[in-house]
Amino acid sequence: MLPGPRALVRAFTAGCAGIMVARDAGYGRGGTPVRAAAREVAVNADLTLLSKGPPPGGEACARCAAAGPTCCTLSPGQEELCFPVSEMERTRIIEQVGLTLGAFVPEANSGAFVANLARLFPGDRDRVARLFPETGQHLRLAVDPSGNCVFLRAGGCCLPRPVRPYYCRLFPFWMTGRAVSAFAAPGCLVNRQGRTVLRMLALLGCTEADVRDLHGRLRLAWGLPPKEGMPFVTPSPARFRP
DSSP, X not given: OOOSSSHHHHHHHHHHHOEEEEEEOOTTSSOOHHHHHHXXXXXXXXXXXXXXXXXTTHHHHHHHXXXXXXXXXXXXXXXXXXXXXXXXXXXXXXXXXXXXXXSEEEEXXXXXXXXXXXXXXXXXXXXHHHHSOTTOEEEEEXXXXXXXXXXXXXXXXOSOGGGSOHHHHHTTEEEETTEEEEEOOTTOHHHHHHOSHHHHXXXXXXXXXXXXXXXXXXXXXXXXXXXXXXXXXXXXXXXXXX
């Protein structure tokens, strides 16, 4: 979910305010978000990446879930700040786990929500405003009364990693310009143990190229071009349909 006072929401707000930046790297070097985005025509394409072994960072995430709270938990009352789930991401989850009633909740595009998105995408403020008009709604993951994501279990997220929303798969990482960065989320176990972006990447078993690739996919799923500065991508009317 998007950072705020506790984990997920903490990543959306606190993360926007405090971001650790790794070495500057060209967006197109190593990662291929533009080419990868084209592959998203098939919303289930990522399922081919499912491995027989544990997912990258699975052990660290399981230990974090045992310690709690995790990035899958938000503070009750902060639901409006939770990240949006696109139609593409919703479809992928439904195809994997079946039609799960109550897994997704329509949320109004509040001023705080749009402002946080604008901080995450400083070069796309106008596009964000068009994608999330004040009179509109978006979908988010549902949470229980304690603020835990409906897919959170004792061992972490119960969804296979390739099926999870892109924001979940990216956290605690983000792109700041052309550099890989990380949200300053003190509740994140990997954040506390790694302390630097490169060490955090190693703990989760991923690379800077992985982060660039996922960030490009997230942008495309949310209606933005896969790279800041590219021509506007006209979103599907059903992209954020409640």
